[in-house]
Amino acid sequence: NAGVTQTPKFRILKIGQSMTLQCTQDMNHNYMYWYRQDPGMGLKLIYYSVGAGITDKGEVPNGYNVSRSTTEDFPLRLELAAPSQTSVYFCASSYLAGAEPQHFGDGTRLSIL
Amino acid sequence: GNSVTQMEGPVTLSEEAFLTINCTYTATGYPSLFWYVQYPGEGLQLLLKATKADDKGSNKGFEATYRKETTSFHLEKGSVQVSDSAVYFCALSPGGFINTGTASKLTFGTGTRLQVTL
Numbered sequence: 220n221a222g223v224t225q226t227p228k229f230r231i232l233k234i235g236q237s238m239t240l241q242c243t244q245d246m247n248h249n250y251m252y253w254y255r256q257d258p259g260m261g262l263k264l265i266y267y268s269v270g271a272g273i274t275d276k277g278e279v280p281n282g283y284n285v286s287r288s289t290t291e292d293f294p295l296r297l298e299l300a301a302p303s304q305t306s307v308y309f310c311a312s313s314y315l316a317g318a319e320p321q322h323f324g325d326g327t328r329l330s331i332l
Numbered sequence: 333g334n335s336v337t338q339m340e341g342p343v344t345l346s347e348e349a350f351l352t353i354n355c356t357y358t359a360t361g362y363p364s365l366f367w368y369v370q371y372p373g374e375g376l377q378l379l380l381k382a383t384k385a386d387d388k389g390s391n392k393g394f395e396a397t398y399r400k401e402t403t404s405f406h407l408e409k410g411s412v413q414v415s416d417s418a419v420y421f422c423a424l425s426p427g428g429f430i431n432t433g434t435a436s437k438l439t440f441g442t443g444t445r446l447q448v449t450l
Contacts, residue, residue, distance in 0.1 A: 259442055261336075261440040261442040262376075262440045309375055320366060320381060321376075321378075323377070325375045326374075326375050
């Protein structure tokens, strides 16, 4: 039972490069989320999805894009990497909204140099 | 808007000491409240939750009570172990136990690092 799997675990990008952070879950959850975690700042929601084909912006969506073509996968795309996007990125999923807890992946540590 | 305020860390305790990590929140309506724990190099894991006023969540010796009158959800443990060393996040989800069709947008506190020494 893998839960939420994120790849890669670490990545270094140059300014202006693009990349996709992969996230997949095997729990058949409808709801999926992307967060970024900056030191001393807690987690901020970037984008979320309530089901395949449906995505919406969170608190800090600028510079990112997402898609949700299947229930299992929710990739996060950085088109033009900037130093401000250096962070740890977490993908999460949940079965329901509200009181249902979210299940997190182990994160992707991304550095933009 | 919703917000969560946690006591700043790091908190350093000796093994078997009593732990309290304060958490207060601001939210409209009746949010659900959570404590998540993050061990080094890992993602967040749910530690406990409470979905309505006066509920007590508990897990692995940790407890927290949903206090609507003081808008608080303080985390406590009677005797900490070295293995409890981690970062603890308080979080809230608006709307309670409702499948609204919209995602539960968790609002997190900034996290409190706990270090337990022998």
